[in-house]
Structure formats: structure tokens, C-alpha cells
Amino acid sequence: MRFAQMVAAALVLAVTSFAVVPPAEAKCTRLAFSVNDYGKEGPTNDAKKLLDKYIAEWTSERGIANYNTGKKDVSCELFLDVILFDEWTCRAEANVCW
Numbered sequence: 001m002r003f004a005q006m007v008a009a010a011l012v013l014a015v016t017s018f019a020v021v022p023p024a025e026a027k028c029t030r031l032a033f034s035v036n037d038y039g040k041e042g043p044t045n046d047a048k049k050l051l052d053k054y055i056a057e058w059t060s061e062r063g064i065a066n067y068n069t070g071k072k073d074v075s076c077e078l079f080l081d082v083i084l085f086d087e088w089t090c091r092a093e094a095n096v097c098w
Helices: 002-017 041-061
Strands: 028-038 073-082 085-097
Touching (some): 028 041
Antiparallel strands (some): 028 085
């Protein structure tokens, strides 16, 4: 009888040690913020800063306390090109996971 219990325990241990338990799934989304302004450096920096602020507000509204922000990607397009000045639209994007 004792031998049968040991075999059963070993079998249960073998089955559970090879069971695949999926890790907790993180939810992610991609958020972005655009800025239109004169020059290129200003709207690039503003888009990054305002994206951080937007992410904080967005997560707070949804009750998300712990989140990670991925690398920020910034792309800029010339909006208006006048001889004396130029105006750019810059868009900062990042993945946000919680």
C-alpha cells in the first residue's frame, strides 16, 4: 500500500512539474501626442514631454497604478515652409504596458 502511494505521489509530481503555466499577460497599448510649432527642436521636445503627461493622465483615469513606458519614437513632418520660418508637426509615440 505504501508503495502505491509513493508511485501515485511521484506521478502527480511528474505531471505538475511539466505543466505549462502561462505567465500573467501584460496588456499594452500605443499612445501618441502631436505638437505643431515653429522650428523642429521645440515641437520634438514638447511632444515627448506632453506624451509623458498624457500617459500619466491616461493611466490614472483607468486606475492603472503600475505601468511601464517603452522607448519614445518621434517623427516630424514639415507643415509650413515660409522663407523666414518653418513650422513642423512632431508626433511622439510609445508603448505603455501594465
